[in-house]
Amino acid sequence: MTTTTPTPRAAPPRRPRRLLFGNRPTRSPLLRALVKHSVMIITLVLMLYPLLWMVGASFRPDNQVFSTLGLFTGDFTTDNYRDGWTGGDQLNFSRFFFNSLTLTVLCIAGNLISCSLTAYAFARLDFRFKKTLFALVIGTLLLPYHVTLVPQYILFNQLGWVNSFLPLVVPKVMATDAFFIFLMVQFIRALPRSLDDAARIDGCGHWGIFRRVIVPLSIPAFGTTALFTFINTWNDFLGPMLYLTEPGTWTVSQGLASFLDATGQSAYGSLFAMSTLSLVPVLGFFIAAQKLLVEGIATSGLK
């Protein structure tokens, strides 16, 4: 009988510590955290500086807006907010905010309904030419918006839709945002088909499966779609500029552009004041939907 003496296993080589600067590891965790946070804070300040400068400039008189690169220097005034908000009978930002919000809500609703139904069809149904149609839908992502601009305008003009929200909302109801269809298809494909089968045994048809199984489980994808649609619609300028021509129908982005003109006198103070206010809804929506956004992107493979 032989006995074997277990040989002591060699300790695994220690992973080299991550170095921030130079070759020598920082010894104190406190120092390491301090360096890390300092770098992050400096980067943050650099990134936020233009935004903070805009906020500072919105509180300066119009002729001092460009007088300094400092943040909160010069005379202080809130006139830009008053003048910008009620710039005249044709230029009223309460109207522009209302228009933007209305348009955004309609576009979000349109995209959520149409893209999710389309995505369900591509992810769960079997029909002829499915792959070809899906490739066509994805192919539209390669088509620049400007290529279809004039034909679309001619069509909507002949339909009498110019100067209304219809040219901006109706395409959303018709599942024309291929990116969101792709996002939802990816998400739905990741859901187990056994759930569909269970629902089918319980008597659900496609509509029942979609409503009772797919929609409740796809909330992160819905959140991502809603958030991106919100940001895209809120910031869109070209579409509203073409189709919403009368000042009463303008959105916030058009209202902001109306403060500037290369051939005349611009109102930078009012522009910065209203730009500051226009960021509030976007920031609020982003903060509210941040968790869904990350989840939606992570689980649909769109990293």
Add this chain to the structure above:
Amino acid sequence: MRIRSAAALATAGLLTLLTACGQSLPDHTEDELRGQGEVSGDIRFSWWGSASRNERTNAVADAFEAEFPGAGVKREAADFGNYFKRLNVQGAGRNMPCVTQLQARTLGDFTDRDALLPLDPMIESGAIDVSDIPEAVLDTGRGPDGKLYMLPTGAAYDALMVNETLAEEAGAPLPAPGYDWEDYIDFLRRADAGLPDDIAATSLRGGLPNFFIAYVQGRGENMFDGNQLGFSKELLTEYWQMWQDITEEGLTNSPAANSEEPTSPEAGYLAQGDVLSDNRPGNALTPAQGTLDGAGEGQRLTTLPLPGGPAGPGNVLITSGMAIPRNCGNVPTAAAFIDFWANDERSGDIYASDNGAVTNTRLLQRQLDDPELPDLKKRELTLYQDIVENDPPIVLYPPGYMAVFESAFTRAYDDVAFGSATVPEAVDTFFAEANAGLAS
């Protein structure tokens, strides 16, 4: 059966779509083409400008509606750059507003498409009165066929804007009236010797088309010959070499600084007191001075005509005005609106030459006689009068001028300024690109 139904539905949808895409223009009667008929009903009116100009424009439109209670004006405004983007799409869709503001530089884009109605019959019938507009100014609204397609209502011009205070401190007297390019460069040299190191004598403007137009006019060459460039390669080579020479001499700011400069007059380097002189639109004097006042150093700006040459003055007028597109269904009201805008004293007083000096001499004199007219505005209007007295040449801009010529010109000079091309190479590239683009 289901497939057949779907096919029928698709065919019906396609037919609807094709029908919807069919273009149609109103059939105007002879009277309508002469601007005759009842002034009533709605018209659409579009212009470019920012909030302050929009207010003035709306007030004029309100005055028109008060004068003609049966007529209504639907308003469409946008800033200059976006205005023409939208107008091009509207033009393609035959949906231009009944009264469309245009600029002489863009007129060719629309006459080329036969999108506008000639205004001459409306002038002959008396629907539009042009008796107070100088003939030389009126001619800037004509198309290649000699017909008037745009009634010029405002005349802008580019000027040499100078920080008078800095020039005095540097011991450089302003160029005398009738100065040429050599005098201009002498002025820059004298000023540069007395200026602080961080202030350039001029912004680098070799890539600015309007400055070059003044150079071409002073040399007596033509800007365009139909849809081709009308000046010689030698002239452009000489011009860009001149800018290269004064840049090397240190009279201009750097190409990098120049490319980073904001476009609006309030935010530009001249308004910040960072350069002594620059080529700027004449109506930029008031906003630029406003920013300079904000710095609190008490500096004064003034404007001079652009340098001339052996053939005469360099300045040309850049007029803006109003046109009636062929798709307009209410020509009499559109003609009445243009006439009101161009001739009514209320219109002149309210608008107050906000987009170039008012072209109607009676309204212009009325503004100049106003004791409350600010000094800077008076300077802008009197300089316009001086330029008109010198009978400025008329440039007939071909279609695609702004999209092709201006962008190619600036890009080619940037290649020179940043050392990517020699002057002769850039000139060759520019001529090839511009001639090909304008011809198409």
